[in-house]
Amino acid sequence: MIVPIIFLIICIAGSFFTGLPFSFLFDEMVIRLARNLILVTSLILPVITGLGLNFAITLGAMAGQIALIIITNYSIGGTTGFFLSILISTPFAILFGYLVGRVLNKAKGKEMITSMVLGFFANGIYQFVFLLLCGTLIPVKNESLLLSNGVGIINTIDLANIKYALDRLIPVTKYPIATLLVSLLVFLFLHFFLKTKLGQDMRAVGHDMEIARVSGINVDKTRIISVIISTVLAAWGQIIFLQNIGTINTYGSHEQVGLFAVASLLVGGATVERASWKEALIGTFLFHLLFVISPLAGQNLLGNAQIGEYFRVFVAYGVIGLSLVLHAWEKNKARTRLREIKE
Amino acid sequence: MDLLQIKDISKSYEENRVLKNVSLSIKEGEIHGLVGENGAGKSTLMNILFGMPVIHSTGGYEGEMLIDGKPYKPTTPEDAMAAGIGMVHQEFMLIPGFTITENIKLNREKTLPTFLSKIFGNRLEKLDTEAMAKDAREALKKLDMDIDEYVPVAGLPVGHMQFIEIAREIDKSKLRLLILDEPTAVLTESEADKFLEVIKKLSQMGIAILFISHRLDEIKQITDSITVLRDGEVVANVKTDEIDVKEIARLMVGRKVELSKKEDEDRGIKDENILEIKDLRVNMPGEEVKGLSLTVKKGEILGIGGLAGQGKLGIANGIMGLYETSGSIVKDGKELHLNNPREALKSSIAFLSEDRRGVGLLLDDSIEFNIAFSSLEIQDNFLKQVGPLKLIDKKKVREHANRMIEELDIRCTGPKQRARALSGGNQQKVCIARALSLNPDLLLVSEPTRGIDIGAKKLVLDTLVKLNRERGVTVIITSSELGELRQVSDRIAIIYDGKVAGILPPDASDEEFGLLMAGEDLKKVVN
Amino acid sequence: MKDFINRIGLPRFIIIIFLIFLMALAIYLNIPLSDVITDILVRFGMNAILVLAMVPGIQAGIGMNFNLPLGIICGLIGALISIEFKLSGFTGLFVSILIALPLAAIGGYLYGKMLNSVKGQEMTVGNYVGYSIVSFMCIFWLLAPFKSPELIWAYGGNGLRVTVSLESSTSHVLNNFLAFKIGKVTVPTGLLLFFAIFAFLVWIYSQSNKGLSMIVAGSNAKFALSNGIDVDKQRIKGTVFSTVLAAIGIIVYSQSFGFLQLYNAPLYSAMPAAAAILIGGASLKRATIVHVLIGTILFQSLLVVALPVINVIAEGTMSEVIRVIVSNGIILYALTREGGSAA
Incomplete structure (x- = not known):
């Protein structure tokens, strides 16, 4: 519990220096929670299944973006467009999740670094498809999506058509009620899921693969399912994130998804082996509060807003680095701790 | 009719025949003891019975098994479970972070259908925690266990964990045969007593028990009949009340080798101690040494025997400083620095590890490098001075390797061949060559013939004897195979519970060896 | 086949x-081969020491040193200080290296210590520790007390420039040293020689008794231990060498490139080096010149x-x-x- 408390103190001290009114911070935090919670939640199952932090949710984010580009291509907008993109993203996410799961099963014991490199690798393929194949092999109907020479998708896609499609689905108050409700549903689903047979199997696999295998649980398949669910949630999460932002940075929006989601979860007090909805909620809140206040705090404290910006990136990487060090250190300690010689 | 019949089961791992025409049968509710030395084939038999994948990935087995007179051919542990066979392994198969209930019901959880399970299949059924807890409670009650089933397993005493394992087995709906592999090894005396009572109770409930143990008095006390395995063969199959502990011990050890070596040569063993070990404690997991004292005479071959887990392997590893060690070791009158492998090597002690491929060899390096490295590292041999640097002298390494390959008859394509490509026997010879390159006066050898085929075994042992006779190297040979110890050693120390149980001459009787290994007090039993 | x-x-x-x-395809498209070959020689020379930095790490058993950014930052600091003192040409180059060496040695030592407590997770941990250091240094670059107009923004901005031109200091000193032409191909003799020196050092070390102890510790820790080798010490040694080589590597790289790249530039620098040595046939446990x-x-x-x-x-x-x-x-x-x- 020490990590979230430290962050809470930093945030409280920082927000004091920003001089931002509470109401502004509150509104900002509600919006940020709504648009980030599902992405962070998507990390929980792989942690429980013993795969560690799934940096490859980048692939889920890609699936979401693919769906959004498709609906933009056919100029389908509004609520229909939103739900259609959710629908389209799902098969992509299932396929990607399956592939990620297969790869991670071949890299047991080093899933985290593998999932990270896998994210980079997939990003290369993604760029290849959207820069070279779109407009040449893959026909694009909506020409405004293409770069001036007719090959490749433009860098920034305007999502005006589905902006706030979910956020304002239930138009009471200025807050994104529907999005928060969906996040709540995902939490409830997760809660329910962990009480099913499959959820129990995932916990068993996460605790001890060998015992799970001997007990007759199909370890590899369980791990793959866990990654698939994670990837699908990430795809949906990315769509919800982008409908709030309103534009896609075609070649950039997905890149930092893994980083920020993982950092959020860890800030909430999760570890490589333990995570739940509580850590996701607390972590997302604290991490994004830090995100909002650090540039202003940097400006007011040190006269330089950039320091605050670099500081929050440092925090993201630092918290991941630190928690990985602590995790590996504890595991090592447990391994070498001397057993008492029994008389 | 017998519940389980095993008929003429044979099994080989490659060239190595580990079971030969083994037959036994067990009746309903019978407690059947299975005894034998390490390597007698007990585990292999259990693996066959339990349908472990390792059996089928190595070519299956010959012979047949019958349950209730019907053929039984398990290919997975699930088949065994379906046939009503349960097994409690030596290592606990419990998840520490799970509660007792969750462990007992692992992968056999009770579930209730849900809306989602109707769409996505029954893995999405909800756990019925209440029903699970009820089952767990019932199973525990059968074992007279009064413990809260919601407690996580982590932190429970070992004795409890053992009962939870058994509770899991009897919770399986139609458990008929329970295999217990060394169940009391980890228990305290009072726990063990209670445990044996429970076993009796289970047998009264009609569950047959196959009880594997090294504790002969336990076997004698609890079983109805006993099968003794030796070298993969059944040497006795008797009612328990027709045999006494001494006889079991004798049968278990047997006389495997002709003791033809006694040429009564003058061994010239001086009355001078090369090594004096006092109160040695070694923290080697699974092979702890717990306050052992032993002296070794210059020029002798000392055998160290005993069953697995009793600590015999810890001795050599402790002397070499590979595991945390305390106590006192005096080599040639000088106190040896403990926990310091370099010091041990510098004191002219060399070591052939029981883990040949892991500790003994650089599998992906050449034979010549393997042979030369220890001497290069410790004694700065095989180096040439170039400016400020000492570089490896490849010519010297090659010459030395060629000499060793010839002397020890290492079968290889040449000194550049990788150690990985060699057979077990030749790998062991490479290890011997590496140790010899250090010119040691004391050689510690652990399990020198493990995983080596029979022909090569003799060669390895002969090499060790030759070293002792021709170079005057004192040898401490640790082995699970009593036969080979008796073949080469001048004295044999049997280790039990981390201490020396007794030192016997190689021609002592089988009973004496057997009893010492089983931790029986020789005098008590004889009287 | x-x-x-x-x-x-x-x-x-x-x-x-x-x-x-x-x-x-290049020949078919009439792309001048001489330019291509010149480029290959230069790019080989400028990257090879960074790739070489992977070797001691792999040999000592820490796997791929994904914390190359640590050494790179030490190299950058060395180069910055030498520019601050208006050094140029070979003096500038060697002073840069001389300053970078102790920094990299200390950094490598501390990092090696840390790696010894996270055995088995070196690559994952190293990667994120590297990221953390890079993002922390971003703040340092903003605040560092450099005065030279070459280094800081001419007007307006705070701290060091994102890219620092080496035009007036060490640019191309190695590339041009003894450079000659064969036909239209320019051979950057100095650059290649410089690499050759370090390659030779690494090679000769791997033939020495000290180097062999390190390699044995890396390829089989248990074997090394039973031969009286202090495995932890050898791992630290490998980490230090790797970090030092990375520091020198970036200085050589920068003089050829003509710029020092600060801020986020070192973030992904380990990936291409890791990729190159793996393409060359190394594994996570074995690497040679x-x-x-x-x-x-x-x-x-x-x-x-x-x-x-x-x-x-x-x-x-x-x-x-x-x-x-x-x-x-x-x-x-x-x-x-x-x-x-x-x-």
Whole structure:
């Protein structure tokens, strides 16, 4: 519990220096929670299944973006467009999740670094498809999506058509009620899921693969399912994130998804082996509060807003680095701790 | 009719025949003891019975098994479970972070259908925690266990964990045969007593028990009949009340080798101690040494025997400083620095590890490098001075390797061949060559013939004897195979519970060896 | 044919085929080969020491040193200080190296200590520790008390420039040293010689008793222990050498490139180096100079040849995309192979 408390103190001290009114911070935090919670939640199952932090949710984010580009291509907008993109993203996410799961099963014991490199690798393929194949092999109907020479998708896609499609689905108050409700549903689903047979199997696999295998649980398949669910949630999460932002940075929006989601979860007090909805909620809140206040705090404290910006990136990487060090250190300690010689 | 019949089961791992025409049968509710030395084939038999994948990935087995007179051919542990066979392994198969209930019901959880399970299949059924807890409670009650089933397993005493394992087995709906592999090894005396009572109770409930143990008095006390395995063969199959502990011990050890070596040569063993070990404690997991004292005479071959887990392997590893060690070791009158492998090597002690491929060899390096490295590292041999640097002298390494390959008859394509490509026997010879390159006066050898085929075994042992006779190297040979110890050693120390149980001459009787290994007090039993 | 592929390894086979294909295409498109070869020589020389930095790490058993940014930052500090004192030419170069050396040695030592407590997770941990250091240094670059107008923004901004030109200091000092022309191909003699010196040092060390102790500790820790080798010390040694080589590597790289790249530039610097040595045939446990030579030549040739070819037939960024796919693909391949147990 020490990590979230430290962050809470930093945030409280920082927000004091920003001089931002509470109401502004509150509104900002509600919006940020709504648009980030599902992405962070998507990390929980792989942690429980013993795969560690799934940096490859980048692939889920890609699936979401693919769906959004498709609906933009056919100029389908509004609520229909939103739900259609959710629908389209799902098969992509299932396929990607399956592939990620297969790869991670071949890299047991080093899933985290593998999932990270896998994210980079997939990003290369993604760029290849959207820069070279779109407009040449893959026909694009909506020409405004293409770069001036007719090959490749433009860098920034305007999502005006589905902006706030979910956020304002239930138009009471200025807050994104529907999005928060969906996040709540995902939490409830997760809660329910962990009480099913499959959820129990995932916990068993996460605790001890060998015992799970001997007990007759199909370890590899369980791990793959866990990654698939994670990837699908990430795809949906990315769509919800982008409908709030309103534009896609075609070649950039997905890149930092893994980083920020993982950092959020860890800030909430999760570890490589333990995570739940509580850590996701607390972590997302604290991490994004830090995100909002650090540039202003940097400006007011040190006269330089950039320091605050670099500081929050440092925090993201630092918290991941630190928690990985602590995790590996504890595991090592447990391994070498001397057993008492029994008389 | 017998519940389980095993008929003429044979099994080989490659060239190595580990079971030969083994037959036994067990009746309903019978407690059947299975005894034998390490390597007698007990585990292999259990693996066959339990349908472990390792059996089928190595070519299956010959012979047949019958349950209730019907053929039984398990290919997975699930088949065994379906046939009503349960097994409690030596290592606990419990998840520490799970509660007792969750462990007992692992992968056999009770579930209730849900809306989602109707769409996505029954893995999405909800756990019925209440029903699970009820089952767990019932199973525990059968074992007279009064413990809260919601407690996580982590932190429970070992004795409890053992009962939870058994509770899991009897919770399986139609458990008929329970295999217990060394169940009391980890228990305290009072726990063990209670445990044996429970076993009796289970047998009264009609569950047959196959009880594997090294504790002969336990076997004698609890079983109805006993099968003794030796070298993969059944040497006795008797009612328990027709045999006494001494006889079991004798049968278990047997006389495997002709003791033809006694040429009564003058061994010239001086009355001078090369090594004096006092109160040695070694923290080697699974092979702890717990306050052992032993002296070794210059020029002798000392055998160290005993069953697995009793600590015999810890001795050599402790002397070499590979595991945390305390106590006192005096080599040639000088106190040896403990926990310091370099010091041990510098004191002219060399070591052939029981883990040949892991500790003994650089599998992906050449034979010549393997042979030369220890001497290069410790004694700065095989180096040439170039400016400020000492570089490896490849010519010297090659010459030395060629000499060793010839002397020890290492079968290889040449000194550049990788150690990985060699057979077990030749790998062991490479290890011997590496140790010899250090010119040691004391050689510690652990399990020198493990995983080596029979022909090569003799060669390895002969090499060790030759070293002792021709170079005057004192040898401490640790082995699970009593036969080979008796073949080469001048004295044999049997280790039990981390201490020396007794030192016997190689021609002592089988009973004496057997009893010492089983931790029986020789005098008590004889009287 | 199958034997041949097995002997050189599938990834190398694919890359060589791809390279031959690109070469043929280059000739077909009338791209001047002399330029291509000149480029290959330069890019080989400027990257090879960074790739070489991977060798001691792998040899000592810490796997791929994904914390190359640590050494790189030490090198950058050395270069910055030498510019601050208005040093140029070879003086500038050697002073940069002299300043960087102790920094890298200390950094490497501390990092090596840390790696000893996270055995088995070196790569994952190293990667994020590297990221954390880079992002922390971003703040340092903003606040560092440098005064030279070469280094800081001319007006307005705070702290050091994002890229610092070496035009007036060390730019191309090695490249031009004893450079000569064969036909239209320029040979950067100094650059190649400089690499040769370090390659020789690493090679000769690996033949010495000290180097052999390190290599043995890396290839089988248990064997090393039973031969009286202090495995932890050897691992620290390898980490220090790797970090020092990275520091020198970036100084050499920068003089050839003509700029120092600060802020986020070192973030992904370990990936191409790791990829190159793996392409050369190294594994996570075994690496030699030959792997460095083959890997750097193949990898850089691929990038150099791909650039003009793709500029003719497709979008300019494709060369970058190929780099991403190839480098991450090969790392992924190494991670998912059996055997390379360290992560």
